[in-house]
Amino acid sequence: MKIQRGRPLHKDRHVYSAGEEFKSVFAVRSGSIKSYTVSNDGQEQVTGFHLPGEIFGMDGMAHNHYTNSALAMETAAVCEIPFSKLQDLSIAIPSLQRHFFQLMSKEITNDQQLITLLSKNSAEERVATLLLSISNRNLRRQLSGTRFRLPMSRADIGNYLGLTVETVSRVFGRFQKQDMLKVDKKEIEVLDFDKLRALAN
Amino acid sequence: MKIQRGRPLHKDRHVYSAGEEFKSVFAVRSGSIKSYTVSNDGQEQVTGFHLPGEIFGMDGMAHNHYTNSALAMETAAVCEIPFSKLQDLSIAIPSLQRHFFQLMSKEITNDQQLITLLSKNSAEERVATLLLSISNRNLRRQLSGTRFRLPMSRADIGNYLGLTVETVSRVFGRFQKQDMLKVDKKEIEVLDFDKLRALAN
DNA sequence: CGATTGTTTGAGGCCAGTCAAAGTTAGTGG
DNA sequence: CCACTAACTTTGACTGGCCTCAAACAATCG
Numbered sequence: 415m416k417i418q419r420g421r422p423l424h425k426d427r428h429v430y431s432a433g434e435e436f437k438s439v440f441a442v443r444s445g446s447i448k449s450y451t452v453s454n455d456g457q458e459q460v461t462g463f464h465l466p467g468e469i470f471g472m473d474g475m476a477h478n479h480y481t482n483s484a485l486a487m488e489t490a491a492v493c494e495i496p497f498s499k500l501q502d503l504s505i506a507i508p509s510l511q512r513h514f515f516q517l518m519s520k521e522i523t524n525d526q527q528l529i530t531l532l533s534k535n536s537a538e539e540r541v542a543t544l545l546l547s548i549s550n551r552n553l554r555r556q557l558s559g560t561r562f563r564l565p566m567s568r569a570d571i572g573n574y575l576g577l578t579v580e581t582v583s584r585v586f587g588r589f590q591k592q593d594m595l596k597v598d599k600k601e602i603e604v605l606d607f608d609k610l611r612a613l614a615n
Numbered sequence: 616m617k618i619q620r621g622r623p624l625h626k627d628r629h630v631y632s633a634g635e636e637f638k639s640v641f642a643v644r645s646g647s648i649k650s651y652t653v654s655n656d657g658q659e660q661v662t663g664f665h666l667p668g669e670i671f672g673m674d675g676m677a678h679n680h681y682t683n684s685a686l687a688m689e690t691a692a693v694c695e696i697p698f699s700k701l702q703d704l705s706i707a708i709p710s711l712q713r714h715f716f717q718l719m720s721k722e723i724t725n726d727q728q729l730i731t732l733l734s735k736n737s738a739e740e741r742v743a744t745l746l747l748s749i750s751n752r753n754l755r756r757q758l759s760g761t762r763f764r765l766p767m768s769r770a771d772i773g774n775y776l777g778l779t780v781e782t783v784s785r786v787f788g789r790f791q792k793q794d795m796l797k798v799d800k801k802e803i804e805v806l807d808f809d810k811l812r813a814l815a816n
Numbered sequence: 817c818g819a820t821t822g823t824t825t826g827a828g829g830c831c832a833g834t835c836a837a838a839g840t841t842a843g844t845g846g
Numbered sequence: 847c848c849a850c851t852a853a854c855t856t857t858g859a860c861t862g863g864c865c866t867c868a869a870a871c872a873a874t875c876g
Contacts, residue, residue, distance in 0.1 A: 475720035519676035525726035530660040532733040533777030576734030
């Protein structure tokens with residue numbers, strides 16, 4: 415498939431901004447991206463973190479304009495995949511269409527899991543769930559699931575999980591005191607996966 | 616398009632259950648449907664309410680199995696739309712494919728709005744937002760936006776909004792005391808739309 | 817290095833949850 | 847059609863987890 419190689423993106427640079435015309439979806443090649451919306455009263459809501467190998471930008475399809483903004487949390491590279499090309503191709507290759515439907519559907523189930531998390535779980539359970547998610551996604555990338563670097567700030571974590579920065583910080587503190595995690599700034603080492611899974615559940 | 620006319624569904628009957636093979640999406644013809652997931656620790660999370668004219672069942676596409684269950688909150692009728700037919704047709708009619716992409720994308724943005732609501736808003740704001748949403752959806756159906764019947768129980772509202780039944784009940788009470796709403800059981804009359812919008816934001 | 821931004825820690829308050837019980841509605845079968 | 851029961855809703859008192867406010871601390875970057 416013909417896709418554009420991305421030029422490297424510096425930290426805090428936008429891939430696209432809310433309101434721009436929807437033309438493409440994107441694949442992360444390196445670095446990490448966060449998606450967020452700005453609600454009508456001006457506050458930010460982080461809607462997702464995107465790691466290498468993952469696709470983002472499908473939110474814009476409904477209205478031909480992106481509803482999220484997407485920016486690089488660190489230096490990153492992305493592939494742009496023009497949607498028009500994708501449409502043409504998916505008519506020629508039905509399996510591609512199916513694959514793309516699945517991607518969107520996956521996005522829906524992800525969002526619904528986050529809804530459940532926000533709706534039903536405590537601060538500790540939310541943070542544990544995010545850590546486990548990142549751990550699993552690192553495993554899929556052939557990286558360590560026990561030692562890894564969080565690309566996002568505490569503020570982003572809190573925003574994503576519906577918590578304040580202070581609460582996130584305190585939860586990390588408690589997790590360390592319980593010898594479940596070793597936290598050094600953004601470097602995480604999971605010491606007790608069973609305990610983490612029990613919380614994340 | 617060839618679709619199956621649904622036989623009427625009694626209250627509390629499932630349209631489909633989580634885990635079943637994904638074969639179709641559905642359109643509500645009359646009555647109302649709720650979607651919900653059951654998390655691994657067994658508790659229910661309501662993920663959506665579906666009113667006449669709306670499509671549901673797209674969550675199953677990713678894994679070829681539904682991740683939600685869908686059941687009738689009152690006597691209802693639904694149209695089954697077999698997905699295989701939809702795929703064949705959308706290859707012949709590209710505009711249909713686009714339309715369907717848009718539906719899924721719309722679902723994503725809806726879910727993300729709910730995420731923001733759960734993450735950032737108070738109990739009163741959440742309830743106000745739901746009421747306004749139902750009001751607007753009734754308007755689109757040529758029904759009154761000011762007087763309508765809530766098809767779901769207080770428990771369902773609470774579950775959907777991440778609140779307890781008691782809190783939902785108290786919020787309705789406060790809304791009445793402020794002369795914003797008139798609540799008679801499930802019958803709602805909006806007395807002050809400005810106030811409602813101010814809360815829902 | 818200073819300045820800015822991000823993180824941690826503490827004290828106190830409040831919103832929503834929990835527990836409990838009464839009141840109301842709906843559904844069932846005699 | 848009514849009596850009985852189960853399910854739903856409301857109300858109250860109390861609790862607690864997370865937020866708010868505040869300040870010290872650490873890290874990053876020009």
